[in-house]
Amino acid sequence: MTDQxxxxxxxxxxxxxxxxxxxxxxxxxxxxxxxxxxxxQAPRRAASVAEWLDRAxxxxxxxxxxxxxxxxxxxxxxxxGVVQGTNLADERAxxxxxxxxxxxxxx
Amino acid sequence: xxxxxxxxxxxGLASAAIVGLTSALARHLxxxxxxxxxxxxxxxxxxxxxxxxxxERIRQLHEGYLPRCRExxxxxxxSKQDLQAALxxxxxxxPETEQKLAEVGALRAQCQAQMLxxxxxxxxxxxxxxxxxxxxxxxxxxxxxxxxxxDTMSRNEAGPHGHR
Numbered sequence: 396m397t398d399q400x401x402x403x404x405x406x407x408x409x410x411x412x413x414x415x416x417x418x419x420x421x422x423x424x425x426x427x428x429x430x431x432x433x434x435x436q437a438p439r440r441a442a443s444v445a446e447w448l449d450r451a452x453x454x455x456x457x458x459x460x461x462x463x464x465x466x467x468x469x470x471x472x473x474x475x476g477v478v479q480g481t482n483l484a485d486e487r488a489x490x491x492x493x494x495x496x497x498x499x500x501x502x
Numbered sequence: 503x504x505x506x507x508x509x510x511x512x513x514g515l516a517s518a519a520i521v522g523l524t525s526a527l528a529r530h531l532x533x534x535x536x537x538x539x540x541x542x543x544x545x546x547x548x549x550x551x552x553x554x555x556x557x558e559r560i561r562q563l564h565e566g567y568l569p570r571c572r573e574x575x576x577x578x579x580x581s582k583q584d585l586q587a588a589l590x591x592x593x594x595x596x597p598e599t600e601q602k603l604a605e606v607g608a609l610r611a612q613c614q615a616q617m618l619x620x621x622x623x624x625x626x627x628x629x630x631x632x633x634x635x636x637x638x639x640x641x642x643x644x645x646x647x648x649x650x651x652x653d654t655m656s657r658n659e660a661g662p663h664g665h666r
Contacts, residue, residue, distance in 0.1 A: 445506070452506035455513055465520065472521040476528020483529060484536030488545035495542040496564070496571065497617055497644045 546624075550632040559627045567620045574613045581606045617644060 421427075455461065538544055543564060547557050585602040592599055621640040625633035 448506040448510065452509040452513075456509065464517070468517050468520040469524050472524025473528045475521070476525035476530075477532050479525065480529040480532025481536060483533040485545065485548065487533065487537045488548070491537070491539075492542050492545045493643060495568065496620065497640075 546636075550628055550636055552628065552632075556627055556629075560624050563620065563623050563627060567616075570616060571613075571620075574609070574616060578606065578609045578613060581609050614645070 588599045625637040
């Protein structure tokens with residue numbers, strides 16, 4: 396029976412395919428497929444940003460690191476202040492000299 | 503995620519506050535301790551890297567110049583008062599007010615000449631290169647204002663005075 400039915404099945408299959416031709420793909424089909432794939436991955440990316448933020452916050456809140464960070468910030472602030480203070484003192488000393496020697500100076 | 507974001511924001515703000523406050527405090531303390539109110543020559547010593555002997559010579563010149571400068575200031579102030587009184591007493595520009603104006607101008611010129619003479623003497627007491635730099639800087643600071651003012655007047659062709 397199999398031997399007899401195989402050619403007829405093939406024929407039948409060919410007839411069915413011919414009767415129902417595959418519709419043409421819509422325009423930009425491939426691009427649409429990739430867009431859907433990318434949008435499916437987007438929540439994962441958002442989740443990874445959240446993970447990164449959590450990790451960064453936890454890392455910065457470690458006591459040793461927090462202490463070192465505060466010390467570094469104090470040093471940076473002091474250094475900036477010393478540079479600015481020296482310039483300011485210099486400017487004041489210059490004005491003091493000019494005030495003493497030149498009553499006509501534009502101050 | 504939101505909690506972590508808030509923590510990171512708080513850390514950023516706290517860091518900025520620490521740097522801002524520390525630098526403001528250090529600036530204030532530094533500026534206060536580096537300026538000695540009684541010493542007019544502290545800037546000269548620092549800016550021109552003067553030796554003690556040079557500074558002493560300049561101090562002598564400075565102390566000799568100050569009474570002359572003060573006297574000149576008083577004469578200019580008195581002359582300006584006279585001018586103001588003359589202007590208030592007259593309706594327009596009279597020969598008397600013109601004379602007072604000329605007197606104020608002449609006193610200012612004398613004051614500038616005396617000042618420049620002093621700057622020249624001080625520059626002679628410095629090492630040559632520093633002396634040149636001092637003289638240039640002093641001329642720029644004491645005469646520059648007038649030059650800048652006059653420059654503005656001559657550049658501004660459509661100005662109210664109509665100078666060309």
